[in-house]
Amino acid sequence: MSGTSYLAVSQWFTAAEQPPHLAAINPWEGVSDVYRDLVMRGGMPDTGFARQLQEGSFFGKNQKEDILAEADAHPLMDELWENKIPEFDQINVPAYVVASYSNTLHTAGTFRAWRRMACEEKWLRIHNSQEWSDYYDEANVEDLRRFLDHYLRGEDNGWEETPRVRYSVLDLEGGDRTGIPAESFPPAEVDSTRFYLEANSRSLTITTPTASAEASYDVAANPNAVSFITRFDEETELVGYPKAHLWVEARGSDDMDLFVLLQKLDAHGTPLQAFTVPNQNARIHDATDHGATILKYKGSDGRLRVSMRHLDEALSAEDVPAHAFDRVEKLQPAQLAEVEIDLLPIGLAFHPGEQLRFVISSRNLLGTMMPGIHEYVGANSGQHVIHTGGENASYLQLPVLK
Known part of the structure; x- marks a missing residue:
């Protein structure tokens, strides 16, 4: 077959x-x-x-x-x-x-x-x-x-x-x-490396920030996202499964629809994208400016409704969390929820000076997977808070090829 x-x-x-x-x-x-x-x-x-x-x-x-x-x-x-x-x-x-x-x-x-x-x-x-x-x-x-x-x-x-x-x-x-x-995927030479989010500088660092901090956005505002950036000083390849391990809080709501995206930026901060299809005419550009994600690659994405955060221990691996989706666990006021979000596997090269941007948002960052279909809008209200450093050190785990 x-x-x-x-x-x-x-x-x-x-x-x-x-x-x-x-x-x-x-x-x-x-x-x-x-x-x-x-x-x-x-x-x-x-x-x-x-x-x-x-x-x-x-x-x-x-x-x-x-x-x-x-x-x-x-x-x-x-x-x-x-x-x-x-x-x-x-x-x-x-x-x-x-x-x-x-x-x-x-x-x-x-x-x-x-x-x-x-x-x-x-x-x-x-x-x-x-x-x-x-x-x-x-x-x-x-x-x-x-x-x-x-x-x-x-x-x-x-x-x-x-x-x-x-x-x-x-x-x-x-x-x-x-x-x-x-012989395997990820290759045996891959080291799963934690890049910690730091809310004050909006950076990603391989050392755990000692001070606790918050990055937040109102879901009805513009921007309704926060991002964190790191720059690579030497040739770096990421090959395998990325995941996000986040400490999050909902203010004014009991749930959160979170969308995350890993982007490659050039040395000047411009997001890099690539068509996946040989047809790259004006209509394809129109369709892929927002949406039709199978036709243009903009980075590795993931998503999670926070009330569905419970992991299926039998299906989960260290680098690929799998959620059970068999229960709803709403958030209480002032509750900090620890969540893991799987992102699509990647094989991505960064040349010296190029950057990686990690985006967290209440909106569907990439849009629809196909052109001409209904776009899902996250069921969100209030304010989303991402906690970083100290006892609530959120991080992005990346598969770094050594």
């Missing part, structure tokens, strides 16, 4: 059934958890693309599932949503998985499936573009042919010598590197 998007999703589920004549799979980017990836990312009911699927596709004479009604009736993770997660521990056929850092719909699900699949013969390639153009690239077609010829036709073509991981490093300035071999 081979295919992108829905044709990748179907492969997780089919392989988990272990049909006797299935020889190998090639999922080329696709969600692997409908709740976490499609309708309730971060615990927020962001159903714009689900509505587009339900109302604008899958036409026929038969009935179809009303996933919008299900999202309204089942806001927490329960049996309905559990049944929409493949049994990864039952996937035992050889798998060649293709992923990217830039697809806000598919990236998290593809990496999750690759991590959790039980099969020992599995490969991961992380490209630097968009799945459709990558899928039909002639060199990639031949690469896939080698995989399929080896497992379907029994050809001794050396596929088993292919590096288990081939990742890319983006620099967003025309100098991306692809096909970098490794």
Whole structure:
């Protein structure tokens, strides 16, 4: 089996059934958890693309599932949503998985499936573009042919010598590197490094600030965000899973919808972005100024409804927190809540003098994942406070390649 998007999703589920004549799979980017990836990312009911699927596709004479009604009736993770997660521990056929850092719909699900699949013969390639153009690239077609010829036709073509991981490093300035071999993702040479937020200077530092401080914004104001910056003095590559560990407080509310974004800035402070598609005409610019995130990469993002902060200990790892989404824990007045937010995996290069900006906001920083769909607006009011330093030292954990 081979295919992108829905044709990748179907492969997780089919392989988990272990049909006797299935020889190998090639999922080329696709969600692997409908709740976490499609309708309730971060615990927020962001159903714009689900509505587009339900109302604008899958036409026929038969009935179809009303996933919008299900999202309204089942806001927490329960049996309905559990049944929409493949049994990864039952996937035992050889798998060649293709992923990217830039697809806000598919990236998290593809990496999750690759991590959790039980099969020992599995490969991961992380490209630097968009799945459709990558899928039909002639060199990639031949690469896939080698995989399929080896497992379907029994050809001794050396596929088993292919590096288990081939990742890319983006620099967003025309100098991306692809096909970098490794035995794992993140590579073994990665050191998960904490960059602590410092509210007074709005900086990121590798030493813990001793003094407690606050950075805040009113959700109805402009700006309704705070950010923190660090500058790299030497060549630096981040390859792996970033996460945010924050101490937050809601003033005038009992909940917070938080959106976070990791941006690359050039040496002069200008945000760097890159199209993921070969079509870069005026209409693509219009669509991606705000939204259509699968078409233009602006950085690694994450989100969390703070009342959904409880972690699933069985699914969480040190660098990839996973939330249970099975309970609501509202905030009390003056309560400081400790939260972890997973950001999409990254491969990002910083040249000397270039900067990293970490943004925290009450608004959807990137907009919609697809053009022409409804944009989710955070359910926020009052004031958001980010605590830094002292006993409440918030930090951004980054995968630094040594």
